[in-house]
Amino acid sequence: MSEKYDGHIHSPFCPHGTTDPLESYVEEAIKLGFSGLTFTEHAPLPSSFLDPVPLKDSGMSHKRLEAYFDAVEKIKESYRNQIEIKCGLEVDYIEGFEEETKAFLDKVGSKLDDAILSVHFIHHNYQYTCLDYSPGSFEELVTSLGSVDHVHKKYYETVLKSLTADLGVYKPKRLGHISLVNKFQEKFPYDNLSANLVTAILDEVKKQELSLDYNGAGTVKPLCKEPYPPSWVIEEAISRKIPLIYGSDAHSYKGIGQGFDQLVTSQLSSPLPLSRS
Secondary structure (H helix, E strand, C coil): CCCEEEEEECCCCCCCCCCCCHHHHHHHHHHCCEEEEEEEEECCCCCCCCCCCCCCCCCCCHHHHHHHHHHHHHHHHHCCCCCEEEEEEEEECCCCCHHHHHHHHHHHHHHCCEEEEECCEEEECCEEEECCCCHHHHHHHHHHHCCHHHHHHHHHHHHHHHHHCCCCCCCCCEECCCCHHHCCCCCCCCCCCCHHHHHHHHHHHHHCCCEEEEEHHHHHCCCCCCCECCHHHHHHHHHCCCCEEEECCECCHHHCCCCHHHHHCCCCCCCCCECCC
């Protein structure tokens, strides 16, 4: 596409991000030539789910949700003649909490212009671990599941479950950072034994006519050094004509556009057909 669109941006409502105001994200996007963006703050986690990260800050508080919606609506109005802004959420699929997630989406879905469905939490041995929290948490999964390749298999199985789960009519239409399991790959190399699971996921994305988050955050992660997903997955997505939507996954205004140049100039056999959100 000729226009630049960032479909995955966080905000000061993120408890593990920065306090950069919404305006700073928008101004940076305008400065970099983006024609539009979607704020996709981490949705509140199910009330009965115990966040496994130390500060319990993986998602925004339920109490702040309405303030978030109001703030994004105001910023949309303020910049309506300069840049397109959409209100969205990044919704976590958590195995075993499908009904609560559906109830949440039933309640707030009408307020969303856009949304992303992501997997961060892995259920194993009667507990949950945040896959991408730290190399230490990833290592806990390796120990629990027996190998790095078993962690990859479990992650992709969970992603596939997220796609087939009944989350109602407001279920997000875009799959987030499909290869997040690669975040620490420089420290935890793998043999790509789950390639068939990845292609099964892409087949399901195509079947449901969903889009794929082409996420630049991995390019700035020192133990990843590539986008989510890598080139071979993008080639498979392109062959299936799955829409690809760039997302910076910025957690501060300085992250807007991260990885964008690498994405559009990556060594693919055909030009990268990025789509609008």
